[in-house]
Amino acid sequence: MLFEAVSLTVLVFLIIKASQRPRNFPPGPKGIPFFGYLPFLSNGEPVYRTMKKLAKTYGPVAGFYVGPNQPFISVVGPQAVKEALHNDDLNGRPSNSVIIARTFGEKLGVVFTDGEFWREQRRFTMRQLREMGFGKTSVEYQMTDEIRDLIDEIKKQGRSNDDFIVDFKGIFVVSVVNILWAIVGGERFQRDDARFKRLLEDIDLFFRVGNPVRANFPVPVFLLRLFPGLRSYFGVQTDMFEPLQKFIKETVEQHEKSRSLDADVPRDFIDAYLDEVKQQSAKNPSTTFTYKQLVATVQDLITGGSETTANSIGFTLLYLINYPQVQHKMQEELDQVCGTALPSLALRASLPYTDAVLMEVQRMNTIAPLTAPHRATKDTKLLGYNIPKGSILSINIDSVLNDADTWKDPHCFRPERHLNVDMTKIVKNENHIPFGVGKRMCLGEPLTRNSYFLFTSALVKTFDFSAIPGQPLPTLEPVVGFTSAYDGFKAVAKPRSGIPTF
Numbered sequence: 001m002l003f004e005a006v007s008l009t010v011l012v013f014l015i016i017k018a019s020q021r022p023r024n025f026p027p028g029p030k031g032i033p034f035f036g037y038l039p040f041l042s043n044g045e046p047v048y049r050t051m052k053k054l055a056k057t058y059g060p061v062a063g064f065y066v067g068p069n070q071p072f073i074s075v076v077g078p079q080a081v082k083e084a085l086h087n088d089d090l091n092g093r094p095s096n097s098v099i100i101a102r103t104f105g106e107k108l109g110v111v112f113t114d115g116e117f118w119r120e121q122r123r124f125t126m127r128q129l130r131e132m133g134f135g136k137t138s139v140e141y142q143m144t145d146e147i148r149d150l151i152d153e154i155k156k157q158g159r160s161n162d163d164f165i166v167d168f169k170g171i172f173v174v175s176v177v178n179i180l181w182a183i184v185g186g187e188r189f190q191r192d193d194a195r196f197k198r199l200l201e202d203i204d205l206f207f208r209v210g211n212p213v214r215a216n217f218p219v220p221v222f223l224l225r226l227f228p229g230l231r232s233y234f235g236v237q238t239d240m241f242e243p244l245q246k247f248i249k250e251t252v253e254q255h256e257k258s259r260s261l262d263a264d265v266p267r268d269f270i271d272a273y274l275d276e277v278k279q280q281s282a283k284n285p286s287t288t289f290t291y292k293q294l295v296a297t298v299q300d301l302i303t304g305g306s307e308t309t310a311n312s313i314g315f316t317l318l319y320l321i322n323y324p325q326v327q328h329k330m331q332e333e334l335d336q337v338c339g340t341a342l343p344s345l346a347l348r349a350s351l352p353y354t355d356a357v358l359m360e361v362q363r364m365n366t367i368a369p370l371t372a373p374h375r376a377t378k379d380t381k382l383l384g385y386n387i388p389k390g391s392i393l394s395i396n397i398d399s400v401l402n403d404a405d406t407w408k409d410p411h412c413f414r415p416e417r418h419l420n421v422d423m424t425k426i427v428k429n430e431n432h433i434p435f436g437v438g439k440r441m442c443l444g445e446p447l448t449r450n451s452y453f454l455f456t457s458a459l460v461k462t463f464d465f466s467a468i469p470g471q472p473l474p475t476l477e478p479v480v481g482f483t484s485a486y487d488g489f490k491a492v493a494k495p496r497s498g499i500p501t502f
């Protein structure tokens with residue numbers, strides 16, 4: 001009898017607590033005791049779409065609880081998203097046992113750290129990557145090598161059957177990672193390197209099975225240890241990182257061994273970071289520059305930079321297969337400006353239509369529909385609502401890139417919308433923010449800007465892409481996890497006459 005009475009009291013307490021909200025908390029659904037609104041956000045639909053629906057009922061800033069006491073804020077639409085991203089008090093990252101399980105159970109790397117630690121590490125990482133070639137034309141020749149290799153691979157596959165049919169699943173990621181890895185680890189991988197292929201598959205799987213809301217549920221570490229299967233329910237399969245971490249550690253060790261003592265110029269990012277570890281640890285024993293942090297940072301760069309750019313290239317080809325008239329117009333411009341050569345960064349300003357196509361694909365199909373989760377580091381305000389310290393924010397980039405007020409016909413694929421009236425120049429709309437904005441903005445944007453342009457324009461210059469005769473057009477619908485990926489597809493890639501000379 002006593003047990004029943006206590007249980008009933010606890011239940012009533014939980015129900016009352018679940019329905020309570022801090023003062024001026026954003027409006028939102030109530031959910032159920034202990035789990036909050038979490039079960040309703042896992043209904044099979046991509047979370048960023050559910051959040052857009054919630055915005056229709058509750059407005060652009062909706063608040064609810066995930067778990068017994070974790071406030072969660074869904075941020076939708078240009079005004080709320082930009083205000084949130086520019087508010088430095090909302091620039092923290094959550095840190096629960098599921099998230100830090102990626103990085104040896106500690107808060108390490110650049111994506112999921114915050115405060116002074118993150119500022120110092122992000123500043124150093126960005127400076128070094130810029131010096132090593134991020135956003136610079138000096139890495140263009142490396143990109144051209146990778147582009148040639150990719151073109152050869154596509155031709156080889158196409159020639160292996162009579163109809164130039166090519167399987168585009170996973171084909172771009174090798175080239176993209178090779179560019180990144182040349183800057184970070186100074187090496188190039190062969191397409192058929194089995195270990196490398198496995199690492200890339202693991203990274204892809206991590207992003208596909210990820211659930212941006214469940215990953216924030218405050219599940220205790222001991223439960224994850226006792227029930228490893230919970231990791232997959234909560235959408236963070238961190239064991240997938242183990243082979244990648246092993247590979248990075250071995251690469252760091254090789255770097256230490258192979259660096260000659262009198263070499264003062266670092267060969268790549270890993271050398272530069274190791275130099276900093278030495279310098280900093282000599283003068284400051286509690287420095288943030290450590291081996292573990294190096295491994296975690298490289299892991300963040302490879303995971304953040306591999307499938308995002310590869311999927312942008314894949315989606316562009318899909319759109320061009322679905323919209324052949326846009327493909328022809330792009331080819332006309334490329335032929336006129338580049339002649340028989342491959343497109344180059346120097347010619348980019350003369351290729352506005354090509355650039356507009358790339359921008360339109362990034363707008364229509366948001367590779368990162370939600371930013372990585374943000375956290376309120378202080379009590380603060382968003383669109384006038386109180387956001388309590390510790391709230392987690394899910395910020396919806398897709399709702400900005402597809403906002404009806406900004407774009408008028410957001411669901412139409414219309415590259416011209418990014419051009420001036422006489423179609424000679426790009427006109428940048430302030431709501432075109434595929435990489436986010438503010439201090440947390442994507443660190444890889446300068447590299448992606450160049451590699452996405454060079455790869456895609458070279459492919460469109462070299463091949464005519466079309467659907468396989470007699471088969472339906474390949475789908476434009478993304479496979480959504482933490483990010484959006486194209487569904488692997490097969491298509492015809494016919495070398496064009498007057499192919500670029502290398």
Ligand code: HEM
Binds near residue numbers: 304368371439
């Ligand atoms: C099409 C390509 C890409 C897209 C659309 C993209 C998009 C984004 C977005 C939306 C964010 C989150 C911003 C936020 O949380 O407010 C982000 C963060 C990040 N991205 Fe990218 N990204 C791309 C490519 C890359 C590449 C190539 C790299 C690595 C070289 C990279 C590394 C990172 C890192 C490290 C962060 C975390 C930054 C921080 O928290 O300070 N990304 N990216």
